[in-house]
Amino acid sequence: MKAIAIDDEPVALEVVKAHAAKVPFLDLKETFTDAFKALDYLQKEPVDLIFLDIKMPDISGIEFFSSLSKKPLLIFTTAYSEHALTSFELDAVDYLLKPFPLARFIKGCNKAYELYTARNISDISDHLFVKTGFEQVKVLFDEILYLEAAGNYVTFVLKDKSILSRSTFNEAVQLLPQGKFIRVHRSYLVAVSKIDKVERHQVTVNAQKVPVSEAYSQNLSVLFK
Secondary structure, X not given: OEXXXXXXXXXXXXXXXXXXXXXXXXXXXXXXXXXXXXXXXXXXXXXXXXXEOOOOOOOOHHHHHHHOOOOOEXXXXXXXXXXXXXXXXXXXXXXXXXXXXXXXXXXXXXXXXXXXXXXXXXXXXXXXEEEEOOEXXXXXXXXXXXXXXXXXXXXXXXXXXXXXXXXXXXXXXXXXXXXOXXXXXXXXXXXHHHEEEEOOOEEEEOOEEEEOOHHHHHHHHHHOO
């Protein structure tokens, strides 16, 4: 799994570099103290995972990641806990509070690797298996209209039925192929091909209204100019 790390503090990058060297499935390609140099690198060398500080000069980590059109997996590395909610909205894999020990770093990397593996499988597959109760139910990507989150549960809404799964929204989102689904709300992910109508505060999917929040309206404006 190819990764880069971005932090304006060289000492913090040395910690990430030392920890990453001990994770066998992780290949830390580069580290950057300048976010714009990292942006230039990503234009030429796509990666699977970014370790990203939040409070940096000129551009915050949140602004940086939001600007990326193709988004790798994300692990925030920060000294500030108040941005945890925003990290959830950006589908971050993990949120590491500095100073984080090796064990905590490895836990985040393991979670990222599981999602990385699932994402790669979904890229060459047409379905996923959704855990509901004690069963695993096969769901074709083309059957999914939208996902709705509620606490630690996610509802997969299909054309003729709904499937309730006990998982976090972030985990469910990462299992779906990129480009086919779009986040329109902190609690809703919609299949792009199933959108029938786009309005300011909602989209229509198979005659069902799905809310669109201000934070995610830009996602739609890029697709439906």
